[in-house]
Amino acid sequence: MTNTENLSEKIFKPQYDYPETTTLVNRIDCSAGNSVSPLDGEVDSKWYRIVNPILWYWRGLPKLELEEVLSKIAASTKRHTNDNWLDSVIGYQPGNWIYEFLNQAAKWQAKADSIDKSNLTEDDKSKLNQYYLIASQYCSIASYPHFKNDELAMYAQTCAYQAYHKALGYSPFTSKELEFNVDGRNVKTILHLPQNCDGVCPVVLVCNALGNLQIDYYRYFSEFLAPNGLAMLTVDLPTVGFSRNFALTQNSSQIYQAIIEQLSNIPWIDSNRVIVAGFRFGSHIATRLAYLMPNKIKGLFNFTPFVHEMFVNKELQKSLPNVYKDMLASRLGLPCVSNQQLAAELNYFSLKNQGLLTHACSLPVMNIVFEGDKLSSINEAKLIHSTKQNKIVTIQKTPLQKNLHDALTQSVKWMETIL
Numbered sequence: 001m002t003n004t005e006n007l008s009e010k011i012f013k014p015q016y017d018y019p020e021t022t023t024l025v026n027r028i029d030c031s032a033g034n035s036v037s038p039l040d041g042e043v044d045s046k047w048y049r050i051v052n053p054i055l056w057y058w059r060g061l062p063k064l065e066l067e068e069v070l071s072k073i074a075a076s077t078k079r080h081t082n083d084n085w086l087d088s089v090i091g092y093q094p095g096n097w098i099y100e101f102l103n104q105a106a107k108w109q110a111k112a113d114s115i116d117k118s119n120l121t122e123d124d125k126s127k128l129n130q131y132y133l134i135a136s137q138y139c140s141i142a143s144y145p146h147f148k149n150d151e152l153a154m155y156a157q158t159c160a161y162q163a164y165h166k167a168l169g170y171s172p173f174t175s176k177e178l179e180f181n182v183d184g185r186n187v188k189t190i191l192h193l194p195q196n197c198d199g200v201c202p203v204v205l206v207c208n209a210l211g212n213l214q215i216d217y218y219r220y221f222s223e224f225l226a227p228n229g230l231a232m233l234t235v236d237l238p239t240v241g242f243s244r245n246f247a248l249t250q251n252s253s254q255i256y257q258a259i260i261e262q263l264s265n266i267p268w269i270d271s272n273r274v275i276v277a278g279f280r281f282g283s284h285i286a287t288r289l290a291y292l293m294p295n296k297i298k299g300l301f302n303f304t305p306f307v308h309e310m311f312v313n314k315e316l317q318k319s320l321p322n323v324y325k326d327m328l329a330s331r332l333g334l335p336c337v338s339n340q341q342l343a344a345e346l347n348y349f350s351l352k353n354q355g356l357l358t359h360a361c362s363l364p365v366m367n368i369v370f371e372g373d374k375l376s377s378i379n380e381a382k383l384i385h386s387t388k389q390n391k392i393v394t395i396q397k398t399p400l401q402k403n404l405h406d407a408l409t410q411s412v413k414w415m416e417t418i419l
Helices: 053-058 063-075 097-113 122-143 151-169 214-228 253-265 282-292 314-318 322-331 339-347 378-382 400-418
Strands: 174-182 185-193 201-207 231-235 269-279 299-303 365-370 390-395
Touching (some): 097 122, 122 214, 185 214, 185 253, 201 214, 214 400, 269 400, 282 299, 299 400, 390 400
Parallel strands (some): 269 299, 365 390
Antiparallel strands (some): 174 185
8 A cells, every 4th residue: 555645735635536435336236224233333224334433432533523524424415426325425525425534534643743753752652642543543434335446445545554554653562564475465464562572472363344444453452452461463354455456255264374374484473372353254254264274273253253144144135234235245346236146156155155164163262242133143153163162252232332341351351261
């Protein structure tokens, strides 16, 4: 991903010749859709994107600011691609989703840039870390749903990584950008190291959710993993971010397999103590890794796993929100898609159909499931057998923030027991 100018120097230039995000996937079949959980966000027919304020607050964004940005988008009277969708303003201009979120990101970057860097106090460094992190998260949301052929979204991704890199420069933790060779091509990852780690650290390899970039997991590291001496290695899903030039297929765990094979060359981590963590769609990759590389991995942690049902249940697929189906189509390289075609492609992703779930995994397994989650039920978690340990934790719907915090705390305690 290329370097860019300072955000505040470039984003205030309205342009109208960019294709609008909602037009980039040709949907032969449309649906209002409701088959997601509050973990994915609020499905509202007035929005094309799934608005997810609870998770955005959790990632550190100010609540009132987020509401203000969404209000600016909702109140726009500019021309839309679809009058039913508030977030479909045509052109890079006020009211456009990407414009408004990048605009907010620029304010936080400007706030950070205004701090005198010549004689920084610890308080200054903490503020710089926070301000740049907030800027990076606004850019990440601007890019969502991260379509590969969305030029503005790819620019927002670049801005997100630029701000995240600056944030890490003022973090109390050490980070390293690492490149791994995958079939003759390089994929860039980010290694986050805890403080006071003597020698080498155990590492958690994160497999992203479908709608996330690898920079969206800093809080999980800083608040849960790092205090317990665990490093975190993040990798973008194929077709997104630093993995933009890799295709998403039913065999996409090959990228992560190649990374795991090369971990012994990384001096800061213990390649004999690796845990794979799959979040939502990323659990498909994490679970494949656990079955295919049991001698290289100590344990499998899945946060609301997708391993079978969503890939084979056609009625469930039909009821997905348009943006979710479009994300799948975009990742699979399908610019024009029908429900039937999407179902045929997804069928190959089922780990049960691939024959992996027909026998037990030899690693300890922990799955977190969410009450009422249609895409990841407790039955889905039970499909992942283990000869050593099966732990399933259910998150109740309310109070969501507290229950989410408790579940992630349990995940780290579990990791400690198997390491």
